[in-house]
Amino acid sequence: MIRNSKNKKETERDIVVKVCLGPGGIASGGERVLMAFKEETGKRGIKASFEPNCSVHQVGCMGLCSKDVLVDVLQNGKKTTYQFIKPEMVGRIVEEHIINGRVVEEWTVREDYNAFYGKQMKVVLDACGKIDPEDIEAYILMDGYESARKALTKMTPVEVIEEVKSSGLRGRGGAGFPTGKKWEFCRSQKEETRYFICNADEGDPGAFMDRAIIEGNPHSVIEGMIIGAYAINAKEGYVYIRAEYPLAVKRLGIALGKAREKGFLGKKIFGTDIDFDIKIKLGAGAFVCGEETALIASIEGRRGMPRTRPPFPAQKGLWGKPTVINNVETLANLPLIIKNGAKWYSSIGSDGSKGTKVFALTGKIKNTGLIEVPMGISLKEIIYDIAGGIEKDRTFKAVQTGGPSGGCIPSSMIDLKVDYETLAKAGSIMGSGGMIVLDETDCMVAIAKFFLEFTQKESCGKCPPCRIGTKRMLEILERITAGNGKEEDLALLEELGGKVKVTSLCGLGQSAPNPVLSTIKYFRDEYEEHIKNKKCPAKVCNALITFSILESCNGCGACRIACPAVAITGEKKKLHRIYQDLCIKCGACFEVCKFSAVEKL
């Protein structure tokens, strides 16, 4: 019934324009497009409502960030989606489509847009991109906060825990610990005061799932927290969120305020005797704070360093009290589990991994963006069906999952199922959801070095295996990519990596060697090529490549102008040359040359 009223509401309006204002949309000029629509329609006196479409990244309607700015035009219930919209195109859309009812066909999305959604399953992201994230009424119209009400008024905390346990939901932050079990463990503690924390310290390079969920549908996370806090009997909650995500922080702040006004947070929530409220804590930029005990240290105002466990946070967490920490995506699943039941939830996914998973799909693919797929889908379906295959029709080489804690899976294993166990067996991890596709022009040694540089820099320095071990491993990778690798380096890397994994204090160190070990396992020949022949087969490692200009140069001067290091000389219409000692190997000359006269060796 509620749903009907929403539908009615939308169709009653003559025109609804939804402009993608997710991170990708904003970066592509979404705000200016929105302004242009307001001006154009205002000028023509059209009655239209403008919704800053929720974080469009994940967007049900959009989500395909590589086509930003995406715009949905709903006219009498019929939806048309436009891609690559710029402010100057708005006038024509208003004139032809909105006023005269003729869709501007050449600007609408193509077939690949539909293919992108074909194999996806939007559960957590369903409302993202459909509703205005700053409007609590929009969320309530989609049955929002009904699950929290149901849990608090019709279920006991133990029933809530049992429901979540039997749903099979596992933590989406990376490690995949069963959520219900974590709650049960915390609930069983004697201590009266408990805390509930939402971990929104998404720090993996190449991952933006949590950002997209909070920006697109912040109330789903808040509702998840209310349900969780009820289950463990916590009165206070925190959202620990990266300060680098200002829009997410702003929308979350608005959402918390609105939820308080409605009586969903604060004293006696939902008309019961239960109190629960949430505070925002801004992270200050430290990757290790994604680790539970480090996150707690950071909220307490200390250096974010992990400590040994046990005691686990569920026993002794924030201020020494039992604490549950759940990831953003995990929390966004909870209202759906309570609403539709554990049976429904566990019908999605594979044996050990239930439900769906959100991935930030990026790299060398045609369609990049935020996707949600059922657990157990194959990598092949993700890369070729959803992502549309490799861009520029190059060859697929590997896919990296789990960010700096994960590993690389080679093209030969493309039929692999995406779930917690299968990925772990292949030497990678599910991780929080970064998925980066690599092609033949990517050097696997350089990729491993990139991730290790990151973890080495982010190592908090507390335990020696992580602090010193990752440093020594990085030094070895640096000398390999600089052309100074030694025969015994691979064995040394494997030995060191194995030791760092088993002796480090927290997950950061324990998983830091994964990118190195998995690339050695699957791309050993590429390492050997660097070490023995001093060659980088993918032509990436700077020290092992040179740029030079061929005789076929016609002296157009484009490379000379483009060179930021002023390393190219030559008279007009005569052969140019590169001074190798000045060259910074940026590749600008290679890219601008229209005559293929710059060679990379």
Next chain:
Amino acid sequence: MNPQSKKEDLLGDILEKYRDTKGNIIPLLQDIQDIFGYIPEDAVDLISKRLDIPESKLYGVTTFYAQFHLRPRGENIITACCGTACHVKGSERIINSIRTILGLGSGEDTTRDQKFTLEKVACIGTCSMAPVIVINKDVYGGITPDKITRTLKKYQTKRSDDKE
């Protein structure tokens, strides 16, 4: 009232605000950085005395988190995204080009004239536009070494206009 004493008043207000709250150090430092753009030594001294927190603890926290800066930063902040997507699409080459154009020596992140600061960030979440740089609040996607030369020129000419 001159801007400096106004800043000092604000500092006093902040100290009062955080006097009695648990876990106050990080939000306190964040507020201070919002005013000054960095954490001045004098401010650390003042917090330590007024709130009775050892300076060593304050510096410990300040140096642990990437967000805090102990030195003033440039007028224009160039943030280069070093996320994985940007990395595989050549962010390292972009950063090298920026360093060359701005004449930054190794270990330097701010130009001597305090006009530009170059920073790296793990991921800004706009991977579809990789490689991405952000100058102040403007996002530039699909950057190439060639494009960056032209983009930076815009900000550099602005700089010489200011001088005139």
